[in-house]
Amino acid sequence: MAATTAAEAAPGRRPAGRRGRLAPYLLVLPGWLWLAVFFVAPIASVVSMSLMTGSLTAGFTFTFETANYTRALGLYWEQILRSLAYGGLATLLCIALGYPVAYWIAFHGGAYKSTYLLLVLLPFFVSFVLRTVSWGFILADNGIVLGTLKDLGVLPGDAGVLNSAPAVVFGLAYNFLPFMVLPIYAVLERMDHRVVEAAHDLYAGRLQAFARVVLPMSLPGVFAGVIMTFIPTSADYVNATILGGTHNTMVGKVIETQYLVNNAYPLAAAITVVLMAVLLAGIFAYARALGTEQVMEVQAG
Amino acid sequence: MATATHPERAGPGEGPGATALPAISLERISKTYRSGGEAVAAVRELDLRVEKGEFFSLLGPSGCGKTTTMRVIAGFEDPTTGTVRLHGDDVTQVPPHRRDVNMVFQSYALFPHMTVFDNVAFGLRRKGVAREELNRRVGEALELVELAGRGRTRPGRLSGGQQQRVALARALVNRPSALLLDEPLGALDLKLRQAMQIELKRIQRDVGITFVYVTHDQGEALTMSDRIAVMNEGRVEQLGTPAEVYEHPATRFTAGFIGTSNLLSGEVADTGGGVTAIEVAGAGRVLAAGGAQAGGFPAGVRVDVTVRPEKVAIARAEPRGDLVRLRGTVTEVVYLGSATHYTVKLGNGAEIVVFQQNSSDAVGAAERGDTVWVSWRPEHSSVLTN
Numbered sequence: 313m314a315a316t317t318a319a320e321a322a323p324g325r326r327p328a329g330r331r332g333r334l335a336p337y338l339l340v341l342p343g344w345l346w347l348a349v350f351f352v353a354p355i356a357s358v359v360s361m362s363l364m365t366g367s368l369t370a371g372f373t374f375t376f377e378t379a380n381y382t383r384a385l386g387l388y389w390e391q392i393l394r395s396l397a398y399g400g401l402a403t404l405l406c407i408a409l410g411y412p413v414a415y416w417i418a419f420h421g422g423a424y425k426s427t428y429l430l431l432v433l434l435p436f437f438v439s440f441v442l443r444t445v446s447w448g449f450i451l452a453d454n455g456i457v458l459g460t461l462k463d464l465g466v467l468p469g470d471a472g473v474l475n476s477a478p479a480v481v482f483g484l485a486y487n488f489l490p491f492m493v494l495p496i497y498a499v500l501e502r503m504d505h506r507v508v509e510a511a512h513d514l515y516a517g518r519l520q521a522f523a524r525v526v527l528p529m530s531l532p533g534v535f536a537g538v539i540m541t542f543i544p545t546s547a548d549y550v551n552a553t554i555l556g557g558t559h560n561t562m563v564g565k566v567i568e569t570q571y572l573v574n575n576a577y578p579l580a581a582a583i584t585v586v587l588m589a590v591l592l593a594g595i596f597a598y599a600r601a602l603g604t605e606q607v608m609e610v611q612a613g
Numbered sequence: 614m615a616t617a618t619h620p621e622r623a624g625p626g627e628g629p630g631a632t633a634l635p636a637i638s639l640e641r642i643s644k645t646y647r648s649g650g651e652a653v654a655a656v657r658e659l660d661l662r663v664e665k666g667e668f669f670s671l672l673g674p675s676g677c678g679k680t681t682t683m684r685v686i687a688g689f690e691d692p693t694t695g696t697v698r699l700h701g702d703d704v705t706q707v708p709p710h711r712r713d714v715n716m717v718f719q720s721y722a723l724f725p726h727m728t729v730f731d732n733v734a735f736g737l738r739r740k741g742v743a744r745e746e747l748n749r750r751v752g753e754a755l756e757l758v759e760l761a762g763r764g765r766t767r768p769g770r771l772s773g774g775q776q777q778r779v780a781l782a783r784a785l786v787n788r789p790s791a792l793l794l795d796e797p798l799g800a801l802d803l804k805l806r807q808a809m810q811i812e813l814k815r816i817q818r819d820v821g822i823t824f825v826y827v828t829h830d831q832g833e834a835l836t837m838s839d840r841i842a843v844m845n846e847g848r849v850e851q852l853g854t855p856a857e858v859y860e861h862p863a864t865r866f867t868a869g870f871i872g873t874s875n876l877l878s879g880e881v882a883d884t885g886g887g888v889t890a891i892e893v894a895g896a897g898r899v900l901a902a903g904g905a906q907a908g909g910f911p912a913g914v915r916v917d918v919t920v921r922p923e924k925v926a927i928a929r930a931e932p933r934g935d936l937v938r939l940r941g942t943v944t945e946v947v948y949l950g951s952a953t954h955y956t957v958k959l960g961n962g963a964e965i966v967v968f969q970q971n972s973s974d975a976v977g978a979a980e981r982g983d984t985v986w987v988s989w990r991p992e993h994s995s996v997l998t999n
Binding site: 504506507509510511512513514515516517520521524525528529 | 687709711716718719726739
């Protein structure tokens with residue numbers, strides 16, 4: 313009763329009518345369509361493929377084949393763990409290298425901030441694979457670095473870096489460093505410098521001000537950077553293939569082989585789903601550990 | 614480097630002889646910035662003494678150097694030349710975190726990732742104050758600014774006025790020897806600002822800490838200050854109590870910046886007996902008497918003389934007594950309820966604004982087009998030096 317009167321008492325709302333009420337939904341429709349076509353559909357097809365049986369020649373049929381998952385985990389748990397370890401190490405290396413860079417550009421870059429950012433992004437102007445192959449040449453047993461050091465007698469003649477875990481982690485960190493620098497920079501650059509001054513004013517030296525104020529306030533940037541490096545580095549197979557050799561295979565390489573070489577689509581899909589699930593669980597655990605307030609709310613304040 | 618001062622130094626009023634030293638003294642402070650290869654002077658050869666327990670305001674328009682001066686005191690800016698002393702100790706080379714002054718920032722600069730309690734406790738924790746004392750002092754500070762019970766809130770959830778009070782508590786809790794406030798009320802709406810002015814003054818009286826208050830708002834400065842330094846182009850134009858600065862502006866800048874002023878240009882005709890007579894061509898003779906106006910202006914010198922609008926009386930009949938009397942025509946009458954503002958055009962074309970309270974006999978003193986007399990006592994005239 314009261315609602316009807318209220319609606320009648322608001323004449324401004326009436327002419328809008330049905331189309332007016334639909335307008336907001338129509339406006340978000342392109343976004344939903346985009347998500348449906350490019351996110352929901354591929355995931356659904358991967359998940360359904362992971363539960364099929366058959367072969368490329370005979371065709372695949374949906375049989376709810378959970379054995380794909382037992383095989384995926386049973387055969388490739390080692391590669392999955394290795395991928396997470398390499399990805400994690402590369403991400404830590406990215407933080408260690410990227411945070412100081414972002415900090416320096418944001419607080420001491422002065423008028424040349426954009427130039428420094430461009431320098432950080434410059435490697436992206438060369439193809440990902442080409443860059444990695446170049447590192448293969450640079451780090452080769454008789455390449456520029458090792459060759460020279462061997463000639464100088466600094467390293468023994470049989471020393472090598474390639475085909476080792478450190479080479480892969482280094483390559484991953486190198487390739488994804490900008491993804492760590494940019495989000496951290498974005499947060500630091502927006503930070504009100506007076507907050508840092510306030511810390512100094514309240515008896516905090518440089519180290520204290522950084523540890524108590526700058527670092528906690530920049531955690532959302534680090535969080536974004538971790539997501540943007542940990543996920544792609546864990547799933548990467550280029551670096552492991554080119555710099556890692558046969559003993560350091562990552563799960564990305566396994567998926568590629570199962571899919572493109574063995575044409576075992578269901579198994580490849582099952583490994584993919586496992587990898588995604590593990591990464592998602594990891595991200596959620598990380599967000600919980602940091603506290604959603606830290607991750608989401610600091611910027612609002 | 615930091616030997617000159619100690620962050621844990623005794624509070625105000627402790628130790629023999631401490632009372633004689635000013636809380637803050639600036640000696641010939643200059644600050645020059647480089648801007649596009651050009652040197653811009655923000656502060657020029659500034660000398661300033663702020664006494665202990667004083668509410669001292671730096672008042673001036675934006676760009677006058679008041680904020681730079683405050684930042685030099687806080688240690689965020691190194692002066693190009695000059696010496697900063699806190700209680701007599703030279704702290705010019707001491708970094709901000711070792712100076713016994715705290716600042717309330719214009720934008721509050723609260724730590725958004727900490728609770729209100731942690732914000733206020735920040736300084737005490739850095740100084741290593743024991744937990745029990747810390748809890749007590751933070752509690753007291755929050756009570757002082759009437760935010761007891763909001764300790765667990767994040768600053769982002771508080772209103773502007775509440776954030777402002779957190780910023781105040783965060784600085785006051787450390788019991789600094791001086792509190793620096795950089796336009797702390799600028800972001801608040803008028804009503805809240807007026808309430809906070811009274812509040813700030815009460816808090817300052819209660820805690821007895823020296824306040825240095827930077828503002829461009831003359832009303833704020835007049836309301837709260839014990840003394841005001843009016844600044845312009847990196848220099849102090851005038852230093853005095855609110856009444857001195859308002860009643861007797863010494864320079865044209867001060868006269869124009871604080872309140873409304875009537876300005877007349879003329880030539881000194883006669884000095885003697887503590888009275889300066891200024892001949893304003895086409896309008897008449899203006900007398901200035903008493904205090905700083907009492908002479909020192911040789912005859913023939915061109916000067917400006919100023920009088921506040923509320924000191925001027927308006928009448929149809931020629932007033933009697935020892936008054937400055939000028940004749941003119943009313944060009945505008947603005948009725949404001951409790952008062953009426955008249956604009957009177959003098960013979961030389963200059964305009965005199967008159968504020969008259971609407972007491973029973975003053976209503977309708979003049980109408981537009983009337984020929985009237987404006988008059989004031991000679992001691993309300995101020996002769997301006999530049």
